[in-house]
Amino acid sequence: MASKRMLKCCKGVLSCCSGPLPEMAPTGVRIKVLDRYVAIDNGIIQLTLSKPDGIVTGIQYNGVDNLMEILNKEDNRGYWDIVWNEPGKSGIFDVIKGTNFSIITQDDDQVEVSFTRTWDPSLQGKLVPLNIDKRFIVLRGSSGFYTYAIYEHLEGWPDFSIGETRVAFKLRKDKFQYMAMADNRQRVMPLPDDRLPGRCQQLGYPEAVLLTNPVNPNLRGEVDDKYQYSCDNKDNKVHGWISFDPPIGFWQITPSDEFRTGGPPKQNLTSHVGPTTLAMFMSAHYAGDDLSPKFTNGEYWKKVFGPVFMYCNSSYDGSDPTLLWEDAKVQMLIEVESWPYCFPASDDFDKSWQRGSISGRLLVRDRYASDIDIPASQAYVGLALPGEAGSWQRECKGYQFWTRADEFGNFYISNVRAGNYNLYAWVPGFIGDYKLEATVTISSGEDINLSELVYEPPRDGPTLWEIGIPDRSASEFYTPDPNPNFVNRLFINHPDKFRQYGLWERYAEIYPDTDLIYTIGESDYTRDWFFAHVTRKSDDNSFKAATWQIKFQLETVRQNATYKLRVALASAALSELQVRFNGATTNRPHFTTGLIGRDNSIARHGIHGLYWLYNIDVQSGWLVQGENIIFLTQNRTQSPFQGIMYDYIRMEGPPTSASHQ
Template structure:
């Protein structure tokens, strides 16, 4: 694009009008249009790869990334940090739940995998030795083999990285909570961060945070004396910049004084845990850029990688791409973001890559594909007509129960979004056995194909027409919300101006990301809890996005009870009704449901018991894990005329306990009962 120097040049690209695209202009005429060869130099302490566009330095044999020379700048990484704290991989793990240790993915052996003019690939590996491990005293040695790799291509303005992690038969148990790669950029250079089109701007420094006021938790800081006066009074919190994996493909930083961009590009999510709507961190104040592969964020211990004693495992994480670009003199540096998005699209189209050398990363011809058409059978809303599975998410994941993909962490997942006719094609699937899962926005519940699917190299499987029958057992009497697995359609209040982050304030769709929204509930409902009257109230205006606790003193909170008031002109006393409740999030909550009885004087008709550790309320998420409950309602519990359903979230030890509703529906029972209580913690009383 005009004004942007990507420094990118494919090895087959020739000169155009006497000049190369990007920083490749500096190449000499005798190069005949070819970028310089990739070169490698190794000493006792360092290894350096140089392709004429950038030069990258690692420690030997640890493989810690310590320097990136680009566009005349000696090092884009934070030189004030120790060499071990600039570019690295790490894992958070524990031998038992509720204990955690950070394990740095450090190599003990360095190896050159490939070295020629067009490509260099290097490996930093280590092998776990069970003979030297003491189970009672050794907390720093994660039982895992590591092969951490970096690749630089000729004419490429950046580098790729991936890691192969492996457990062998007979090794001790372990729980893995987080896997990531971290890049800490030079704080004097990078001040502008871009995560999406509507979340980008000037960011505070680490010193700004250190001098600020810590709010209800350490990640949230009110900037009281920032170096940039325009940031004074804003809240900085890394969780405000989280994204769903499906949207988390490119993010990074721009240096205005050098007109340089540093971008994390994730071309595929196949190696990430828990499916396309799992949320995780991106870039944040530091300046820091992350490649997140697995974490408990917005899901809790439900997505822990739990390895039993003796359980073998191997998985390839990546490759991801670090992309560098720069703007020409007097050009708008913000164009670097548009260029980074274009480059991301190129990388996505190139997946699966053909250049990684490891046999554990299958190339395109070693993979298979699955296609089909998903239709929806919902007789009560479509007059006996099949509906197209419009915009359905369809994916292959490890074999399991319906909906199990959202907590599956050890295998690979492959997802795609169906078109308006429900047609889908899942490409580039690794060899193995999978279940096919799906859900359709606007329809309740999950779909799972009846048979497992075996993928072999080169296979092209056509499943034909698939029929999804949503959870329904009769006509709808009334409903609240939209079954889309988020609480985004409900009322999200404006933030208190004392706690505003102006970087996201201009976007209504990001309003839920503001700090302290849980405090607004008591302000908006000072005299009593929420009451919603079906047919009168509007859920986008009258249904608060999260049922939170109510603060009564500095350290005391109480539970809240919401009312749904509805009218029935006639009640069939001998019939059964069904209340469907789907939750978009739950954090250490116990949802209790009562029908036409005073909550303080009666036991609940239904309760979930304690569910969820999403922490989405505190971490500015509009959803966490999806929960679906169906509750039988005998006709004798209802009345002709006005009825009230009482929804109580009974746990109240903190301001962050609570639930986000996705959708609520009441139906008259008709035909075979199709109640699905998918979580064993639920109980009916």
């Protein structure tokens, strides 16, 4: 393993940009073009692609003739795909197949090949109206291969939208049965056979099954659901599979998030039963239609997705194959450090010298929290296409570039593609979104220093009380143990216990007779605030709205003054939150969100989806001296998966004197 890692580092970091390969490098890269196939071999790995389709039909490595599932048809092994639709029509799933093949680069150090598909009006309604160029790269000394694609929509082409696009690899089920995506999220996985009739029981939706007669009896009684292995973009750099015999790893490494949509907290699928590994670029998962880009016939658009790296490794004696995961993490760091790559041949992929950078320091000004501006410690700071504050989480056509500020609020974003952006940020511990009003223009080779910036989060008056932590997640709230009949053992005593199946049904079991009541000053949100505001199943299998109560005391009520209720949501799925003060049966709520959200995070075991913030003016006449009750009702009740997750709730008193000026 060590020698191959060193060779990859030399090729990816030294040879490409600085000098020749060391003498210990393997043989050069060779390509063989046949009638129906293209084979690229560098002495470590041999990649076979169908011609002119550009489907990965074979990966030969470490004595194994093919790591891909040989029982699958050739076009169902390794492929780019897209889900798209014309306006008013349902989505179409398309495995992208090229119609023309060409060699872009061919020498001892690198082979890059292209499979293109060109659209014309005769294909309307049959193929997505995009020109697509899929590229594959094999480097000398590299234990893997890279793939990227360029999508282009020309002016005058039909309207359409994209629901999802990705790269998928389906590996041999007789070898790859151990999946790893994090130090604490790895396990022996079920086989695809275990999801067939006779071996499983269908649960609440097709993706979730209960294993009743799995091939591996140790997995009997567990739930399998691909969404249990979702991951935030910011944490989704490497995942994949391990074969124990022979000891081989197959890993998908994504060195940059710039071409993914939805920003750092957007969740995507990773690896799941198949054995399947995915590189997700666009998806509506945990967001809904907001993250499906829509294009009109007058709109020109081009975007580069990738490159991503498919990395293979092996151990010599097989004594501990899980060490392959440790090696994959090291390789991931090498790839991240090498970004942006200097070897892709397409002019559409900007190299490092074509990019710019931006830096500065972000402070937070909240005079009710501190008399002085405080550093925006660990703030997320990013560049995305111009829009309103917070629009980055729904932006899905351009590139995004993000970083975390240090403890002093200093940030530096490097390797930004040239273009016009807004600078956005959000700060853990504070509600709302920051946006620098001026448009930022990044030019090649330019380093912009913005100096000090100040974010003033929403605030009108002093905090009377609060529930939760403003971090855009419901993870701090109470997550129950799963029904013992529907357990994924990986998540027992795990920080991500919210990924267990069926937790939405536990609410009615915990609160069988009355809904949740939370008393300020007595209740503890880590124990007494359920992680999701869900519907309640009735005896007739219909669903009823749940109304939660927040009880709090006011010694006095300032007459003719305005209080403020801040409600930040971490998720919403076909929901409507209604808020009433001191009257649960009031016909008209004092506030309603209206119908919001399609992120489906409750069913898909996500502790957050899209972020929503509501700032509600509370008239003093709605409040009373003594005990007050806020009634929160989620009144959409067609399914068990409708509901919301709260991020944070704060009640503010009326503004005080000059302390907030």
